[in-house]
Amino acid sequence: GESVGLHLPTLSVQEGDNSIINCAYSNSASDYFIWYKQESGKGPQFIIDIRSNMDKRQGQRVTVLLNKTVKHLSLQIAATQPGDSAVYFCAETPFRGNTPLVFGKGTRLSVIA
Amino acid sequence: ETGVTQSPTHLIKTRGQQVTLRCSSQSGHNTVSWYQQALGQGPQFIFQYYREEENGRGNFPPRFSGLQFPNYSSELNVNALELDDSALYLCASSTPLLGYNEQFFGPGTRLTVL
Numbered sequence: 001g002e003s004v005g006l007h008l009p010t011l012s013v014q015e016g017d018n019s020i021i022n023c024a025y026s027n028s029a030s031d032y033f034i035w036y037k038q039e040s041g042k043g044p045q046f047i048i049d050i051r052s053n054m055d056k057r058q059g060q061r062v063t064v065l066l067n068k069t070v071k072h073l074s075l076q077i078a079a080t081q082p083g084d085s086a087v088y089f090c091a092e093t094p095f096r097g098n099t100p101l102v103f104g105k106g107t108r109l110s111v112i113a
Numbered sequence: 114e115t116g117v118t119q120s121p122t123h124l125i126k127t128r129g130q131q132v133t134l135r136c137s138s139q140s141g142h143n144t145v146s147w148y149q150q151a152l153g154q155g156p157q158f159i160f161q162y163y164r165e166e167e168n169g170r171g172n173f174p175p176r177f178s179g180l181q182f183p184n185y186s187s188e189l190n191v192n193a194l195e196l197d198d199s200a201l202y203l204c205a206s207s208t209p210l211l212g213y214n215e216q217f218f219g220p221g222t223r224l225t226v227l
Contacts, residue, residue, distance in 0.1 A: 008153055032214060034215075036218075041220075041221075041223070042220055042221070043117075043203050043218035043219050043220045043221045044156065044203070044218045045218070046215070046217070049215070089155050089156075093214050094214065095214060096209075096214065097209065097214060098144050098161060098163055098168060098169075098207065098209055098214065099169070099214060100146055100148075100158035100161060100169060100171065101146075101148075101156070101158070101205075101216060102158070103155030103156050103157075104155060105155060106154075106155050
């Protein structure tokens, strides 16, 4: 992936507001996309996934939108809580097979109480 | 069901030394992928092991090598350590038997090279 150095894009939101985190992916052949949450000093934690035959998928307080035309993903978090503060990464890969994940640039979400 | 575990959690080495990191895959998973995550960046794929064989490699030099054992646990070895090898090393386990490519990550090993 492209290097972003030490300065991740940052999104600051007020507790209770909705958050939208965006991601651009690069490989038109990818048909499976995953959002991960990574807290400081921990490994990435699965949040939600979506296959390319869908354009929207909802989970508990989270929604992922996929726009294949412009190769764009977004993660929406409803009623953002302090525990949502973390770095969020999108990853792309083919749905089938044992291929590696390609991670996008992360976004640091800071929730203001 | 046991999740992915990694050891050690932290270690400090000096330039030129060698290091071995360990990963135990989630129960039932036969594939382990290793990733390097430098500070402030997303994880970068190093290589993958499937049924004890290397099954794909990212853009890393040969001094990064690995092994997978019959119980599907895995080791990442790095020789001739360089300062830029300082990073969080993540392993992820998966299985093609699941029918799709979901990978489960361990907590990582933080390597500092001085």
